[in-house]
Amino acid sequence: MDKLLIRGGRPLKGDVVISGAKNAALPELCAALLTPEPVTLQNVPQLQDVGTTLKLLRNMGVTAERNEATPDVVTLTAEPLTTREAPYELVKTMRASILVLGPLLARFGEARVSLPGGCAIGSRPVDQHIKGLQAMGADIVVEHGYIVAKAKRLKGARITTDMVTVTGTENLLMAATLAEGETVLENAAQEPEIPDLAEMLISMGAKIEGHGTRQIRIQGVERLHGTTHRIVPDRIEAGTFLCAVAAAGGEAFLKYARADHLGAVIDKLREAGASVESVDGGLRVKSNGRPRAVSFTTSEYPAFPTDMQAQFMALDCIADGAAVVSETIFENRFMHVNELVRLGAQIDVHGHTATIRGVPKLSGATVMATDLRASASLVIAGLVADGETMVERIYHLDRGYDRMEAKLRGLGADIERIK
Numbered sequence: 001m002d003k004l005l006i007r008g009g010r011p012l013k014g015d016v017v018i019s020g021a022k023n024a025a026l027p028e029l030c031a032a033l034l035t036p037e038p039v040t041l042q043n044v045p046q047l048q049d050v051g052t053t054l055k056l057l058r059n060m061g062v063t064a065e066r067n068e069a070t071p072d073v074v075t076l077t078a079e080p081l082t083t084r085e086a087p088y089e090l091v092k093t094m095r096a097s098i099l100v101l102g103p104l105l106a107r108f109g110e111a112r113v114s115l116p117g118g119c120a121i122g123s124r125p126v127d128q129h130i131k132g133l134q135a136m137g138a139d140i141v142v143e144h145g146y147i148v149a150k151a152k153r154l155k156g157a158r159i160t161t162d163m164v165t166v167t168g169t170e171n172l173l174m175a176a177t178l179a180e181g182e183t184v185l186e187n188a189a190q191e192p193e194i195p196d197l198a199e200m201l202i203s204m205g206a207k208i209e210g211h212g213t214r215q216i217r218i219q220g221v222e223r224l225h226g227t228t229h230r231i232v233p234d235r236i237e238a239g240t241f242l243c244a245v246a247a248a249g250g251e252a253f254l255k256y257a258r259a260d261h262l263g264a265v266i267d268k269l270r271e272a273g274a275s276v277e278s279v280d281g282g283l284r285v286k287s288n289g290r291p292r293a294v295s296f297t298t299s300e301y302p303a304f305p306t307d308m309q310a311q312f313m314a315l316d317c318i319a320d321g322a323a324v325v326s327e328t329i330f331e332n333r334f335m336h337v338n339e340l341v342r343l344g345a346q347i348d349v350h351g352h353t354a355t356i357r358g359v360p361k362l363s364g365a366t367v368m369a370t371d372l373r374a375s376a377s378l379v380i381a382g383l384v385a386d387g388e389t390m391v392e393r394i395y396h397l398d399r400g401y402d403r404m405e406a407k408l409r410g411l412g413a414d415i416e417r418i419k
């Protein structure tokens, strides 16, 4: 199993290119199922979850070709399909596999998708996806660990989800594009990946309004056609590099990073004392010495993202003062705390709240990554710690970051992958 060896204490300096967003790429790859015509995606990040999604789609008969000269361009053709099934072996490694459910059901009238099951950060049920599709007339049973769904043609409906769900909104949005009549999604997620998906679907002939707001209206059409779409830059990857520079010191230019998608994170970084500036083509970040401790609460976009909680906590670990961090989205998303403590951090957890008392220095040790963003948090901690930090189980990191250690090395970090 690969590990990362980090020799901490070096400031970061230089330019880094932000890749396409994992959380936009995954639904957008699945959206290719909605049409028999070729769909080309540009700016596809090179990460494990994309590989798993391509495997899942190919397993159904989709042809998916990466352009050799430009590996960030993938063309998919979902015709003919040999099966409408997403097997457990593939779904278990990536919860976002549930995103094939809506498109399969909408275009083919049937789908058999393994239940994703629990994962490190919480139980993560998909009841809202199922409830929404049932409201659109689907006949759904859960048997032998699979969601088995059938519908002659989905019918438009008004759907109010019990909570804001990102992939739930995406699944229902994709399904509604081919349904008969109008669908109104109330309490829809507003994360930037949703309008990006909606723009892609519109370019395929879908009729969608209100994406990026709490209410999305979709007029179903008979069929969708092929398209070429460029995936939005990854705001969480950008946020991770912003935190890394603010914690480790130095300054960097993040090419393609978008300030308008990172409002809450940038506000908190400024509160911590870093300078973050929107410049032509990206973001510039500069550390102004030891950060100040900053408290925050995770919530739905546009509030502070849960996917940045662990990385910002690493910054708070070496900040001046104490911070209180509340996690409101996932019930078990403090798995990084015990590992940060192994590096010398002072953190107490009570339920959904962590109190961090900043220390002047962390000290390198061997730590174990437990989930994707926890891994990124340990890498940031390793960059600021004295001596050597070994981060084990980085397959979690590889799931969602495009060549992170190479990008950090480009900024001057002393970090290497141990095979």
Ligand SMILES: CC(=O)N[C@H]1[C@@H](OP(=O)(O)OP(=O)(O)OC[C@H]2O[C@@H](n3ccc(=O)[nH]c3=O)[C@H](O)[C@@H]2O)O[C@H](CO)[C@@H](O)[C@@H]1O
Residues within 6 Å of the ligand: 022, 023, 026, 095, 096, 122, 123, 124, 125, 126, 127, 128, 129, 163, 164, 165, 166, 167, 168, 306, 307, 329, 330, 331
């Ligand atoms: C591939 C992708 O885009 N993943 C993101 C997506 O995950 P994902 O879409 O899985 O997260 P959701 O927005 O659905 O989850 C929000 C909350 O709703 C709950 N819930 C959700 C659906 C459901 O049917 N029932 C239910 O109870 C979840 O357990 C969680 O507590 O949004 C999360 C929240 O911003 C991010 O951390 C993930 O990076």
Ligand SMILES: C=C(OP(=O)(O)O)C(=O)O
Residues within 6 Å of the ligand: 023, 095, 096, 307, 372, 373, 400
């Ligand atoms: C939790 C995450 O992803 P996923 O929903 O794919 O598990 C994440 O990107 O931080």
